[in-house]
Amino acid sequence: MHEIFLKLHKEGFLEERTTKQPYCEKHDSFLADRFVEGTCPKCGYDDARGDQCDKCGSLLDPFDLINPKCKVDGAAPVPRDTAHIFLRLDKLQGEIQTWFEKAVHDGSWSANGVAITKAWLDRGLEGRSITRDLKWGVSVPLPGYEKKVIYVWFDACIGYPSITANYTDEWEKWWKNPDEVKLYQFLGKDNVPFHTVIFPGSVLGTKDKWTKLHTLSTTEYLNYENTKFSKSRGVGVFGNNAQEIGIPASVWRYYLIANRPETGDTQFEWQNFVLANNSELLANFGNFVNRVVKFVNAKLDGTVPEFSASYADDSFDFPGWIADVNKLLGEYIEEMESVKLKASLAKFMEISSKGNLLLQYRLDNANLVAHPERTKTVLGLALNLASLLASLSSPFVPAAAESIVRQLNSKLEFIPETWDPEVLKPGHKIGKAEYLFTRIDDKKVAEWKEQFGGTQESRAAEVEAKRKKQEEKDRKKAKKAAGRQAPAPGAADGAPLETAATADIKTLPIREVLKPEEK
Numbered sequence: 001m002h003e004i005f006l007k008l009h010k011e012g013f014l015e016e017r018t019t020k021q022p023y024c025e026k027h028d029s030f031l032a033d034r035f036v037e038g039t040c041p042k043c044g045y046d047d048a049r050g051d052q053c054d055k056c057g058s059l060l061d062p063f064d065l066i067n068p069k070c071k072v073d074g075a076a077p078v079p080r081d082t083a084h085i086f087l088r089l090d091k092l093q094g095e096i097q098t099w100f101e102k103a104v105h106d107g108s109w110s111a112n113g114v115a116i117t118k119a120w121l122d123r124g125l126e127g128r129s130i131t132r133d134l135k136w137g138v139s140v141p142l143p144g145y146e147k148k149v150i151y152v153w154f155d156a157c158i159g160y161p162s163i164t165a166n167y168t169d170e171w172e173k174w175w176k177n178p179d180e181v182k183l184y185q186f187l188g189k190d191n192v193p194f195h196t197v198i199f200p201g202s203v204l205g206t207k208d209k210w211t212k213l214h215t216l217s218t219t220e221y222l223n224y225e226n227t228k229f230s231k232s233r234g235v236g237v238f239g240n241n242a243q244e245i246g247i248p249a250s251v252w253r254y255y256l257i258a259n260r261p262e263t264g265d266t267q268f269e270w271q272n273f274v275l276a277n278n279s280e281l282l283a284n285f286g287n288f289v290n291r292v293v294k295f296v297n298a299k300l301d302g303t304v305p306e307f308s309a310s311y312a313d314d315s316f317d318f319p320g321w322i323a324d325v326n327k328l329l330g331e332y333i334e335e336m337e338s339v340k341l342k343a344s345l346a347k348f349m350e351i352s353s354k355g356n357l358l359l360q361y362r363l364d365n366a367n368l369v370a371h372p373e374r375t376k377t378v379l380g381l382a383l384n385l386a387s388l389l390a391s392l393s394s395p396f397v398p399a400a401a402e403s404i405v406r407q408l409n410s411k412l413e414f415i416p417e418t419w420d421p422e423v424l425k426p427g428h429k430i431g432k433a434e435y436l437f438t439r440i441d442d443k444k445v446a447e448w449k450e451q452f453g454g455t456q457e458s459r460a461a462e463v464e465a466k467r468k469k470q471e472e473k474d475r476k477k478a479k480k481a482a483g484r485q486a487p488a489p490g491a492a493d494g495a496p497l498e499t500a501a502t503a504d505i506k507t508l509p510i511r512e513v514l515k516p517e518e519k
């Protein structure tokens, strides 16, 4: 972080400017942008923050807000002068533009990522303040800035190489190796400019050879049951809830990617969540693998039977079925290469369906007795398809992939360009069956909806109580901070300072402590 900062300084892309920042006179402190609240000037939303409006998504300046208020005590902030460092994005515009035009082309960015970046560049970049009057944050490596820190605008993405550098001394092999490393980034659309303008601009300005964004995969918004997810209002299900309700990570991973808002907003709906588990993961994928592994264990002593991939008869188009799987495999690979995760996951499910199609009417005891060669072919192909499904599912539901590999007593194979159903050969001993997924009771839908949606009133009451509690806490904190930073004039020599008196009470004779109070 400091390295990038100082190089930008050396190259002339940083400059000091005196700006007006919101200052709360009530609790004697500069306010971070998000600590100013008020009405959004763009859309009229009355709960916008000084940095951003959650309703319309506009990035705001705290002074843009109508009726701005200090979040801590509700006082109206006043503008006060303070010196800050600005990143001269205007001077970097040309370089960013050139890089952007090539990167978009090379890395097949998603449409909204391109549109948002283009809008920023077309509007013309401006210098942006990258320091703040805050206590918490990365220090500014310049004299006179001891009481300020670097702001999240600038340092959030630089955190990626910083984290890597904390992990290994060889981080530059990754982050300063644009010829051999392709950087893929996945984010919500509200984070686009940080990754496509500010981060690349910052590293371009150092004049060093940094690895920069190659493919950008951005999403629209995931909403919750026709409303917005809101942690503060307690609406929606979040990471900690997901852990608490005990549904395996694979199910979450599957559902969230199957509903990834790649081209438009999508909904999180419990009904569909349960459906995805019960009729896709369990009925399609899980049951296919389970049926085959169980049958081979029960009837063939857990051994891959003699079979040939070129088997053909009149009852079913075996070669055509293999060709179909390969066609879908090709499509899966193509979607994956262009980072269309949702589409590739759908292709995966289609391939799994092909497995069930193969087993239909052909896998039972009667068939094994009446048509042994055919039934053994079905099993040989199905076991090999299960091995392929393990590989194809591993980027999405790795735990399921590992389970399949255990059940097949095999290893995770590389995804082939063309599927050759002969990885598991006749005579190979497979392992024991495991359940990949279990059924979720439909009754859970109502229960979870109640638990994570709540009624308007109960939710409102709960939020109000929480807000009051937080306000009280913030008030106390602010009061304490104000007392520490700037004691009211006269307090030190006039009226006794509560804090000093109580702190010294053990060392002072009681009379002296009491004295001022007697006055």
Ligand SMILES: [Zn+2]
Pocket: 024, 025, 026, 027, 028, 070, 071, 072, 073, 074, 075, 478
């Ligand atoms: Zn205040």
Ligand SMILES: [Zn+2]
Pocket: 040, 041, 042, 043, 044, 045, 048, 053, 054, 055, 056, 057, 058
């Ligand atoms: Zn707004």
